Structures are given as structure tokens and as C-alpha cells.
Amino acid sequence: MKLWGGRFTKETNELVNNFNASISYDQKFYKQDIQGSIAHATMLAASGIISEDEGKQIVDGLNGILSDIESGKMEITDEYEDIHTFMEATLIERIGDVGKKLHTGRSRNDQVALDMRLYTRDEIKNVDEEIKELMSVILRIIKENTETYMPGFTHLQKAQPVTVAHHFSAYFEMFKRDRSRLSDIYKRMNYCPLGAGALAGTTYPLDREMTAKLLDFYGPTLNSMDSVSDRDYLIEFLSALSTIMMHLSRFSEEICIWNSNEYKFIDLDDAFSTGSSIMPQKKNPDIAELVRGKTGRVYGALISLLTTMKGLPLAYNKDMQEDKEFTFDAIDTVKGCVRLFKGMIDTMKFNNDRMEDSAKKGFTNATDAADYLVKKGVPFRDAHGIVGQLVLMCLDKGIALDDLNLEEYKSISPVFEEDIYEAISLKTCVEKRLTLGAPGPEMMNKVIALYDEYMEQ
Numbered sequence: 001m002k003l004w005g006g007r008f009t010k011e012t013n014e015l016v017n018n019f020n021a022s023i024s025y026d027q028k029f030y031k032q033d034i035q036g037s038i039a040h041a042t043m044l045a046a047s048g049i050i051s052e053d054e055g056k057q058i059v060d061g062l063n064g065i066l067s068d069i070e071s072g073k074m075e076i077t078d079e080y081e082d083i084h085t086f087m088e089a090t091l092i093e094r095i096g097d098v099g100k101k102l103h104t105g106r107s108r109n110d111q112v113a114l115d116m117r118l119y120t121r122d123e124i125k126n127v128d129e130e131i132k133e134l135m136s137v138i139l140r141i142i143k144e145n146t147e148t149y150m151p152g153f154t155h156l157q158k159a160q161p162v163t164v165a166h167h168f169s170a171y172f173e174m175f176k177r178d179r180s181r182l183s184d185i186y187k188r189m190n191y192c193p194l195g196a197g198a199l200a201g202t203t204y205p206l207d208r209e210m211t212a213k214l215l216d217f218y219g220p221t222l223n224s225m226d227s228v229s230d231r232d233y234l235i236e237f238l239s240a241l242s243t244i245m246m247h248l249s250r251f252s253e254e255i256c257i258w259n260s261n262e263y264k265f266i267d268l269d270d271a272f273s274t275g276s277s278i279m280p281q282k283k284n285p286d287i288a289e290l291v292r293g294k295t296g297r298v299y300g301a302l303i304s305l306l307t308t309m310k311g312l313p314l315a316y317n318k319d320m321q322e323d324k325e326f327t328f329d330a331i332d333t334v335k336g337c338v339r340l341f342k343g344m345i346d347t348m349k350f351n352n353d354r355m356e357d358s359a360k361k362g363f364t365n366a367t368d369a370a371d372y373l374v375k376k377g378v379p380f381r382d383a384h385g386i387v388g389q390l391v392l393m394c395l396d397k398g399i400a401l402d403d404l405n406l407e408e409y410k411s412i413s414p415v416f417e418e419d420i421y422e423a424i425s426l427k428t429c430v431e432k433r434l435t436l437g438a439p440g441p442e443m444m445n446k447v448i449a450l451y452d453e454y455m456e457q
């Protein structure tokens with residue numbers, strides 16, 4: 001069945017039918033399509049455009065279709081062009097001619113604009129919840145590791161000592177921003193396009209305030225041409241999803257590095273690792289790698305839609321049908337990745353000794369050794385040079401700064417005293433970092449208190 005056969009004298013080419021159809025994927029928002037139609041029919045009846053009784057028959061019919069689909073009694077088949085056609089045909093089949101009144105004052109253009117918005121709105125909330133759950137695992141790890149020392153890196157070279165708590169708090173911040181981006185998008189997109197018609201509104205006295213309210217929008221959109229052709233919110237959402245994946249892929253890369261034989265900072269749980277078909281010794285971080293890999297797929301969705309929308313004249317164009325498949329895929333991909341990632345880090349174990357040892361052996365306390373001299377009156381540039389020489393001495397002997405004896409220290413600068421060892425211990429190096437945002441446990445605990453408040457919101 002078609003909704004537009006009247007002015008045609010020939011059958012559509014079979015290839016055209018398939019090429020044109022979107023039902024194989026837009027059936028994903030059948031629920032939203034029904035939800036929108038119920039609001040539209042309710043408003044038509046309340047505005048006197050159809051009778052109360054007709055309105056009721058349509059709403060009951062739609063609810064019946066919904067429960068039959070949900071219970072599996074009814075299947076959405078591919079014989080229709082799209083989900084809108086399927087719904088209208090099914091409704092007419094079930095309740096007769098009254099069903100033909102549902103589409104009064106409506107076009108598939110504002111209908112699909114509405115359905116996609118409703119679907120996206122729900123998914124923004126779902127993605128947000130998944131991220132919040134991931135953050136609660138990160139927060140647990142932060143709380144348990146305020147004194148677990150590890151090297152902090154720049155250029156992937158050991159730089160200064162930090163803690164696992166501090167490192168993970170960096171990711172907590174990233175995901176906080178991701179959530180705030182989602183909430184911004186929600187606020188901007190939560191306006192109802194229903195009633196925009198094909199592009200220029202309608203001559204029926206539709207109550208757009210009413211449908212907007214029934215569907216829980218802040219209000220109706222203000223320009224009918226923009227309403228049917230705006231896909232900005234999807235581009236924004238895909239951009240936010242891409243950023244989430246960018247964060248997850250950076251995190252994944254660190255997991256892969258930390259899990260490598262050379263580092264062994266962490267042990268991934270067997271349940272979240274995989275083996276090799278040929279090398280019996282292997283335990284691979286496939287989940288982290290796959291999350292890192294799937295990032296490309298989500299970026300692809302963003303670039304795809306940006307490219308589709310580029311240069312489209314107002315108002316609706318069929319190109320816009322291409323907004324769906326990639327978006328659905330990106331949403332499902334991100335939700336899956338966040339969930340898997342959460343399970344992976346929730347079960348992994350830290351090798352505290354190895355991390356601490358690595359921080360020591362990597363001269364991450366060299367800056368602190370220089371600062372020690374500065375406190376005793378040596379200008380920083382000279383102190384930098386002195387510690388540089390000490391590092392060279394250590395490299396020669398294959399030891400850490402902590403392992404040099406006092407004589408060796410004094411051979412480079414007489415300013416060194418016994419208290420140097422205390423000053424460059426990892427514990428001191430971390431504890432003295434007390435500025436807001438630094439890894440010192442005192443400051444970290446203040447930040448943790450703020451995170452607790454944040455999670456309660």
C-alpha cells in the first residue's frame with residue numbers, strides 16, 4: 001500500500017520501491033510514531049477538527065497496535081515504504097475509514113521530524129544514564145586509590161608521580177563534560193515540530209501548544225520550514241557521542257598500555273579478556289581495543305550526516321532519510337561500549353608495587369629533588385642542572401635517585417643533606433602537591449566530596 005498513489009498512472013519500478021523504502025530501519029521508532037499520532041489525534045478531537053468519538057476510535061486503535069507489537073502478536077513487515085505508512089495502513093485495516101482521518105493537517109515530513117526527535121530525546125537520557133553508571137565505577141576506583149602511586153606521563157615518558165585516583169579523576173572530569181553536553185543538547189532540541197505540515201503549516205486550526213505539551217516538549221518550534229528540515233540536534237548528538245568515544249578510546253589505549261607485558265600496571269579480569277587461537281600464553285585486551293576501534297564508526301556517523309546535510313535547500317529533501325541508520329548505529333555502539341568498558345574496569349586489578357616501582361625508577365621525583373635545592377637557596381636553573389647530573393649518575397649505575405648515598409649527592413652539590421631522602425620519597429612528592437586539582441590526597445579528598453555531591457544530583 002502507498003499513501004500517494006492518486007496522481008500516478010504507472011506502478012513504481014521494483015528497484016525504486018526498495019531504494020526508497022526506510023521501513024527496515026525506521027521501524028525502530030514505532031513506539032514514538034504511535035506516541036506522536038496519539039497526541040495528534042487527541043489534539044484534532046480537542047480542536048473540533050475531528051469528532052470526540054473519531055478521536056477516541058483512533059487513539060484506541062493506535063494503542064491496540066502498540067500492545068500487539070509489544071506482545072509480539074503483530075510483526076512490522078517490509079512491504080510498506082516506511083513506518084508511517086505501515087501504521088496508517090494498519091490503523092485503517094483495523095478501525096476502517098475513521099483511520100483515514102488521522103493524517104489530517106499532518107505530513108510525513110513533520111511526522112518523521114517528530115519521531116526522530118522523540119527517539120533521540122529518549123536516547124540522550126539512556127546514554128546519559130550509562131555514562132553515569134560508568135562514572136560511579138570510576139569514583140569507586142578513585143576512592144580506593146588515593147595513595148596508590150604511579151608515574152604520570154607526558155610524551156608517554158615518565159614525568160612526575162601521581163596516584164591512580166588522580167589519573168582516574170581526569171576521566172571523571174571528561175565524562176562530566178560529556179554529560180553536560182548531552183544536557184545542553186536536550187535543552188536546545190526539546191521543541192515540538194508537529195504541526196509544521198509538509199513545510200508551511202496547515203490551514204486547520206491545529207493547537208500546536210497542546211501537542212507540544214502532550215508530548216512533554218518545552219513548546220512548539222517557531223518556523224515550519226526549519227521544523228521539517230532541522231537535523232542540527234542529530235549532528236550535535238553525534239558530535240557529543242563522538243567525543244564520548246574519543247574519551248573512551250584514550251582510556252582504552254591506556255588500558256592496553258598498562259596491560260602490556262612491559263608495563264603490567266593492571267591485570268584485566270579473565271571474563272573481560274580474550275585468548276589467541278594459536279598462542280596459548282596470550283590474554284588480550286580485546287574489549288579495550290574494540291572500543292578504541294569502534295570510535296571510527298561513530299565519527300563516521302557524524303561526518304556522514306554533516307555531509308548529507310551540506311548544501312540541502314529548504315525545506316524537506318529525501319536526503320534526510322539518511323539521518324537514521326548511522327545515528328541508530330552510533331547510539332547503540334556508544335551504549336554498548338560504555339557498558340562493556342564499565343565492566344572491564346570494574347573487574348580489573350591494579351599491580352600497586354609495579355606502578356610504584358615504575359614511578360621510582362622513572363625519576364618522576366627529579367623535579368622534587370630540584371625543588372629541594374631551591375628551598376635551600378639554589379636558583380632553579382642551577383638546581384635543574386645539578387639534578388640532571390645526578391640522573392646521569394643513576395643511569396650509569398642503573399639505580400633510582402632514592403638509591404644514591406649522601407656522599408654521591410654531595411659530590412655534585414654540598415647543599416644536599418640527609419633530609420633529601422624524605423623530600424623525594426614518592427609519598428612526599430604526592431602529598432606535597434596540594435594545589436586544587438593536584439594529586440595530593442588532602443586535595444583529592446576535597447574533590448571526591450564534590451564528586452559525591454555531583455553523583456547525587
Ligand code: ARG
Nearest residue numbers: 022082108109112318320321
Ligand atoms: N521516510 C522518510 C524519511 O525518513 C519520511 C518522510 C517522507 N517524506 C516525503 N516527503 N517523502 O525522511
